[in-house]
């Protein structure tokens with residue numbers, strides 16, 4: 001899988017878009033399938049540090065397009081497990097160091113291809129080892145580090161809860177196990193400390209609200225079962241107002257923060273956040289779908305951040321996941337968290 | 338992930354490249370893979386030499402996103418630092434001028450060595466940071482170096498390093514005032530400096546936001562940072578209720594004047610809403626300015642601001658932020674018992690909003706239901 005940008009460009013053929021914009025699903029499938037054949041491009045090698053996440057993005061997009069078969073399951077499994085370290089963490093590619101980000105991707109892929117049995121077959125106590133790796137990264141203040149070098153971020157906190165939930169290792173999933181693997185209460189307290197008066201969440205206490213961080217914080221609250229009780233209707237209205245203002249009048253696309261450019265990936269971060277708080281109808285879905293479709297390369301497949309830019313698998317994934325949220329015909333349903 | 342990379346037509350696909358370009362790319366790939374293989378092999382063999390460090394510099398300059406190589410770089414540095422700290426005997430062979438310099442700086446010889454190495458590494462990062470200001474790993478590495486210094490060097494030496502970081506991050510934020518890596522780093526720098534020096538920096542930082550806003554009123558992140566400083570500032574000043582009130586009034590006046598100049602600026606409304614949220618006890622994310630704050634205070638301020646914002650409509654009838662604010666504050670007034678809530682006007686404001694903001698039509702529908710106008 002290559003994270004190489006291009007070859008195509010979103011909305012290619014300068015302004016000559018068809019009157020009736022359509023999702024070029026087959027082209028996107030072909031684009032994703034071809035990604036791993038681009039080893040003759042320098043970019044392919046320069047993006048190796050994202051490989052495992054790239055596979056996750058590609059595979060999710062294929063699943064949503066009902067073409068899960070388009071990447072061979074055995075090959076995917078072999079690659080994912082070749083990224084797993086003895087300590088239970090996944091690296092981005094074989095030989096790359098373990099990190100929370102790739103552990104999230106690794107476990108999400110295993111869940112998607114129903115690969116946990118295969119994991120246990122090849123690695124004794126594989127699930128337990130991964131869970132222990134994730135748990136070991138929790139800090140005293142409840143948040144999580146990305147790896148042994150100590151950087152913390154609410155993305156890692158959400159990732160930890162997500163991974164443990166997929167593995168069945170969250171404390172409430174194992175009520176008889178003492179002591180609990182992680183301190184969920186401390187983690188959630190940290191999330192709450194990241195909330196701002198505008199209803200949004202930042203990367204750390206005191207940081208400006210940001211759509212990506214809002215998604216991770218809402219998803220973490222949701223996994224912990226505290227989303228509704230913590231926000232309440234007032235909190236949802238406040239956050240919903242902020243999120244809905246991310247849609248811009250001229251393009252119909254969404255930005256990540258006030259006064260920033262629109263970008264296809266926020267279709268997912270903002271869209272799924274709105275869905276989690278039952279306010280997705282507060283934006284114009286049709287205009288958003290149109291914006292997403294305009295970012296496609298209708299000839300070679302793939303989606304870019306904005307019309308006219310290079311396509312890549314990251315934005316292809318978030319575009320298709322965004323369309324799924326919007327109930328676009330032909331795209332499967334996605335779980336907002 | 339590629340963000341904002343326009344396509345140069347015809348050069349992206351391999352098929353569109355000339356044979357010459359393809360041969361050149363093959364050569365670049367080969368060189369890159371060789372360099373990568375070399376670094377990885379050295380680290381596997383625990384070769385933590387200066388030559389290995391230089392090779393990581395070369396590789397990271399080509400690909401600063403390669404996080405494993407940053408880890409390798411730290412493995413090398415950590416090894417060198419530990420060696421310095423481990424063998425104190427080395428000092429007997431040190432030249433007199435190094436011994437004198439260390440003495441003058443109030444450091445032991447190994448500490449001085451480590452301090453120099455850290456400064457060298459910080460220096461290596463500078464051009465990378467300027468070229469890739471949004472690369473997580475570069476900021477992380479910087480922060481790791483500073484944290485290492487903090488736990489291994491005496492406070493006076495560390496404080497100097499952090500002080501230099503404050504200068505750097507101010508420069509970075511002057512170039513891009515929305516870079517959230519920069520703001521995160523600034524928070525870290527300030528927290529560490531406060532810890533090391535034992536004195537609060539909220540006043541100075543508050544002045545910093547005043548200067549930033551003075552240069553450019555439409556500086557969203559500076560307003561945000563200001564909003565985060567006020568309660569600490571008042572606490573540090575041990576402000577009584579009157580001082581708190583005069584600070585609140587001064588901030589309201591500042592932002593109202595700015596809004597009269599440009600009611601279309603979202604960053605200004607952000608700050609106005611922040612100030613008004615401090616009056617809203619039901620908002621979990623709101624900060625405290627007025628203390629105590631009675632319902633009479635709340636009602637008075639809400640009415641005052643409603644009057645002031647209503648006047649902004651004159652000449653800016655198409656500005657939806659004004660209607661937003663009016664509806665929001667009027668609704669809060671209703672929540673406080675409803676004295677003086679302009680319900681008839683609210684109906685009008687809402688219908689104006691629906692006209693000028695069709696994208697969010699269903700949000701306004703929900704609001705209408707909620708307000709029961």
Ligand SMILES: [Zn+2]
Pocket residue numbers: 263264265266305315340
């Ligand atoms: Zn993006």
